[in-house]
Amino acid sequence: MIETNNLQKMANTIRFLTVDAINKSNSGHPGMPLGMADVATVLFAEYIKLNPEAPKWFDRDRFVLSAGHGSMLLYSLLYLTGYKDISLEDIKNFRQFGSKTAGHPEYGHLEGIDMTTGPLGQGISSAVGMALAERMINARYGDKLCNHYTYVIAGDGCLMEGISEESASLAGHLQLNKLIVFWDNNNITIDGTVDKASSTNQLMRFEAMGWNTISINGHNYQEIRQAIEKAQKSDKPTLIACKTTIGYGAPNKGGTSKCHGSPLGEEETALMRQKLNWSYGPFEVPEDSLKLWRQTQDRNKIDYAQWVKVAAEAGTEFHNFIADKLPKGWNEELKNLKQQAIKDKTKVATRKASEMCLKAIVPHIPEIVGGSADLAASNLTFVEGLKTVTKDDYHGNNIMYGIREHAMGAIMNGMALHGGVIPYGGTFFVFSDYMRPSMRLAALMGIRVIYVLTHDSIGVGEDGPTHQPIEHLASYRAMPNILTFRPCDVVETAEAWEIALTEEHRPSILALSRQGLPLLRQSAENNLTLKGAYIISPAQNEREATIIATGSEVSIAVEAQKKLREEHIDVAVVSMPCMELFEEQSLHYQMEILGTKPVISIEAAATFGWNRFAQRTIGIDTFGASGPANELYEHYGLTASNLAEEVKLLLQKK
Numbered sequence: 001m002i003e004t005n006n007l008q009k010m011a012n013t014i015r016f017l018t019v020d021a022i023n024k025s026n027s028g029h030p031g032m033p034l035g036m037a038d039v040a041t042v043l044f045a046e047y048i049k050l051n052p053e054a055p056k057w058f059d060r061d062r063f064v065l066s067a068g069h070g071s072m073l074l075y076s077l078l079y080l081t082g083y084k085d086i087s088l089e090d091i092k093n094f095r096q097f098g099s100k101t102a103g104h105p106e107y108g109h110l111e112g113i114d115m116t117t118g119p120l121g122q123g124i125s126s127a128v129g130m131a132l133a134e135r136m137i138n139a140r141y142g143d144k145l146c147n148h149y150t151y152v153i154a155g156d157g158c159l160m161e162g163i164s165e166e167s168a169s170l171a172g173h174l175q176l177n178k179l180i181v182f183w184d185n186n187n188i189t190i191d192g193t194v195d196k197a198s199s200t201n202q203l204m205r206f207e208a209m210g211w212n213t214i215s216i217n218g219h220n221y222q223e224i225r226q227a228i229e230k231a232q233k234s235d236k237p238t239l240i241a242c243k244t245t246i247g248y249g250a251p252n253k254g255g256t257s258k259c260h261g262s263p264l265g266e267e268e269t270a271l272m273r274q275k276l277n278w279s280y281g282p283f284e285v286p287e288d289s290l291k292l293w294r295q296t297q298d299r300n301k302i303d304y305a306q307w308v309k310v311a312a313e314a315g316t317e318f319h320n321f322i323a324d325k326l327p328k329g330w331n332e333e334l335k336n337l338k339q340q341a342i343k344d345k346t347k348v349a350t351r352k353a354s355e356m357c358l359k360a361i362v363p364h365i366p367e368i369v370g371g372s373a374d375l376a377a378s379n380l381t382f383v384e385g386l387k388t389v390t391k392d393d394y395h396g397n398n399i400m401y402g403i404r405e406h407a408m409g410a411i412m413n414g415m416a417l418h419g420g421v422i423p424y425g426g427t428f429f430v431f432s433d434y435m436r437p438s439m440r441l442a443a444l445m446g447i448r449v450i451y452v453l454t455h456d457s458i459g460v461g462e463d464g465p466t467h468q469p470i471e472h473l474a475s476y477r478a479m480p481n482i483l484t485f486r487p488c489d490v491v492e493t494a495e496a497w498e499i500a501l502t503e504e505h506r507p508s509i510l511a512l513s514r515q516g517l518p519l520l521r522q523s524a525e526n527n528l529t530l531k532g533a534y535i536i537s538p539a540q541n542e543r544e545a546t547i548i549a550t551g552s553e554v555s556i557a558v559e560a561q562k563k564l565r566e567e568h569i570d571v572a573v574v575s576m577p578c579m580e581l582f583e584e585q586s587l588h589y590q591m592e593i594l595g596t597k598p599v600i601s602i603e604a605a606a607t608f609g610w611n612r613f614a615q616r617t618i619g620i621d622t623f624g625a626s627g628p629a630n631e632l633y634e635h636y637g638l639t640a641s642n643l644a645e646e647v648k649l650l651l652q653k654k
Helices: 006-025 031-047 066-080 088-092 123-140 156-160 161-174 202-208 222-231 265-275 287-314 316-322 332-344 350-364 407-416 429-446 458-465 472-475 490-502 554-564 578-581 587-594 629-635 640-651
Strands: 062-065 150-155 179-185 212-217 238-243 368-372 398-400 422-428 450-454 483-485 508-512 534-537 544-550 569-573 597-600 617-620
Touching: 006 031, 006 066, 006 088, 006 265, 006 287, 031 066, 031 150, 031 179, 031 222, 031 287, 062 066, 062 123, 066 088, 066 287, 088 429, 123 150, 123 161, 123 332, 123 407, 123 429, 156 161, 156 179, 161 407, 179 222, 179 332, 212 222, 212 287, 212 407, 212 483, 222 238, 238 597, 287 316, 332 490, 332 640, 350 368, 350 450, 350 490, 350 508, 368 407, 407 422, 407 429, 422 429, 422 483, 429 450, 429 472, 429 490, 458 629, 472 483, 472 508, 483 490, 483 578, 490 508, 544 554, 544 640, 554 569, 578 587, 617 640
Parallel strands: 062 150, 150 179, 179 238, 212 238, 368 398, 368 422, 422 450, 450 508, 483 508, 544 569, 544 597, 597 617
Antiparallel strands: 534 569
């Protein structure tokens, strides 16, 4: 246990690194790091289990700075505890272009950053996924290989965002007792005091959701210690309400919103140095404080050495599992499925095709964890071989998320980031809007998360426009580093699953139909979806035009092709299950597929974006309507007859 005067100096080292970096960049949020420096110091100096020399140690404690605007708190901690990839020069370059110390913590920039945070509520919600993954892997491999805590620092904003309600509710329901959240209870937001916008009793709220709650003075080291030790022994997740002063130490701006998102400035910083008796210059780290900080993680070296020994004894299977490596031959049954579908000419909805794929996948990938936002019966995400996780038995691979799409997206991120889990989750495509912030973070972080999004078009029919996605395909195609698949049959669905599972550094969307679709592929020897687009039905002679289609409209395009042949018009049909992958191909390949003749596209969605490939587009640029799917397709012109007429117009042959 470190003496109080030493803890104070260590905490003040964080404070002045923070204000100096923010002053230098003339941008940042000093308030939270100054207020939570005492809590962070006790946690990192005396309790958290890390090894800066092995930053990706699987059994380390996870730390999520949900209040990501206070990033200088984390950067200071990483530098002071001795992570090799951050230097004092990096601290000085805070928020500068190309710097590792970005405005908000970014996963992959520094080894000690466990996730990208900044959008409030995402951190605490993803931490639920990390804590859930820890319990599930602990149930599989035991305490010696996986037994650690997930710590979170969250602010009022994180607790106000609706996503925290969903995720915290599930954490309480599943009794994720290794999850410990420090709430920076400083009563200040950007616009003023919290009571101007909220009168929620957060302790009562979390108690109602099944959490253990503790209230402390966030500047009292003994109270901080006692709270952590009590939380570690709890059989529930714990919220520690840390009553703090935002901007602690700043004599004029401390305790006010003035220090929330603006630099203190030279004058206020000079006064703060006087108040806290800090005689060191800007970016000057006292040698005794740095020495104490660098020694803090020595206490974990024995645990690390023991873990390495036990992990070595566990063998290759365990190491492959925690590295999320797909087992050899994992897709053999999937290959057989494709061949059988071609032989049987299987006609099913692609959501059903996805279920068939999952039956072939789940038994062969131990890391896979499924789930649905209370729509498994419609998404067809629950298959034989899945077992639902409960608070009494974490040895499962399916999560009952309930009607919590927001939380599902974030929790899947947390599980993927933790390692040992390859998550997929289902809902209706139109409700992916609820998950979009989490999906964007998955793309930004470059992690493998798979979204099974069914009921992908007006083919939903009678449920009407509230359930019919129109703009969603275009919007996700506009999002960087995410693959959007819209397969046309069983073979393309299986190919999409193969790609999604092997893509280690970006998430994937499978947009799947409700209505049955014919089998169009004649061969499955090569994964043609991997190219993004390919000629699924070539012209018989010289190509006069090209029809591009996706999903349920590919069969319409093939039917239109037949009608046009009757009128001696020869066109090629291109299936484009993944626009992003097609755009990654060589220009030569793209030109080979699109050809040099006029191109027309058809998709039961917004036409936005299709002008990159087609001179004429058929789609839907209004909201849908309620009615039988076939009548809606007729109404919106998504028929073979109308497509054939549009091709003739394009060729001026009508």
